[in-house]
Amino acid sequence: MTGITRAEVCVVACAEAWRGDGAILASPVGLIPSLGARLARLTFEPALLLTDGEAYLVDAAGEIEGWMPYREVFTILAAGRRHMMMGAAQIDRHGNQNISAIGDWKRPKAQLLGVRGAPGNTVNHPVSYWIPKHSARVFTPRVDMVSGVGYDRGARELRVVVTNLAVLDFETPERVMRLRSVHPGVAVAEVVAATGFPLVVPDEVPVTRAPTAPELALIRDRLDPTGLREREVP
């Protein structure tokens, strides 16, 4: 199949975050992570639990298979049986994430969402991040309000950071951010330049794997037939 888009590479890279997780609650935030989680469930990770975004657990076809009201989410997250992929307005090399406010917290330049459940998520279960626009504004030396905690502040497991340019992880001795792979057509230097802190770059940086033909068919025909993904990652 030809004409694979960057958005489709990102969907598969997000799906890969949940590989090996088994029967845990997958909590994607945003379109591309949601497509990724559903793709993982439809292919290599069939045991994943997904919600409808409100209070039901739904199967791959969207049919109700169980109940997950908020209070149960807090229980399953404390039990560690969840892997969430969140966004980040800012993230540093240790994986500290900010979704609360930009500037001085007392009187922020920009009030964002608030810390939400990010503090609890990051100390209890695996967390990954999705950054649709990889830039030095997001990848900052320090974050203004630590919402999700990084490895230097007690994170349980930060799996991967997927962006429009690359996949990053924390598989270094100091548990700081490393370039894991670059998406097809992206130069390593481009990622380094768009990152506002020193990134660990291995001698050999692999290329993020392309979607398989069956994966592409699922993304295009079943999961996102109207192509919303292309708007999030042009």
Next chain:
Amino acid sequence: MTPDEIVAELHDGMTIGIGGWGSRRKPMALVRAILRSPLKNLTVVSYAGPDVGLLVASGQAKRVVTAFASLDSIALEPHFRRARQDGSVELTELDEGMLYWGLLAAAHRLPFLPIRAGLGSGVLEVNPELRTVRSPYADPFGLGEELVAVPALKLDAALVHMNRADAAGNAQYLGPDPYFDDLFCLAAARAYVSCEQLVPRLTGPPQSMLLNRAMVHGVALTPNGAHFTSCVPDYPRDEAFQTRYAKAAADPAAWAEFCARYLEDTEAAYQEAVRA
């Protein structure tokens, strides 16, 4: 009771918990009654949506205790955002799980409950009054962990909205999520329920009968009273109206017009105006 009679039992400076979540099943008719009242200096505890937005916009909420403020389909609550940026509202920012635990502690009359959420995060830095504890027991998990001691979020009053209630205060939600409305009621010295329908007797799944009359001090019949938030299965969120709300919130003149058109008269007038 009427919404106005409920609000007449509230006082300046109270800590008021509001049930629901974001822009879902909020007791908006009771919030609108507060807007028509002279109440001030309130501390509002909420999984915040337009309930908090309106009370911040009116200047009646002096402090907000929350983990976020969102309209769900519109990510950021516009009034809350502006008030934070111009410094006109105080914030106690907690993790969502900490908020749950604080309500649970208060509901159980405990001074605090331990939780992992918050450790290492900015939440402990912006709330320097928060303390941690260590388990007094041999740790079965072998971690020897320090835990956050979430203080009880004791409320002077709770306001929640249910699909059905009887006059005595037994009440039922028919949507997919109870949120934390039972805990809000138990954490409060006085709890008030507004409802879509007042019924002689609750019927349906027993698990949906969330509140009983021991937890509730007053009931008000407020059809469409969660508008414009969702109250499924009775009605979904009024997305068109919420968009109008958010657009008006972005501009002081438009907001004054919105208030005059919808919020300054009675609840009956509000309901008539939103039908128009």
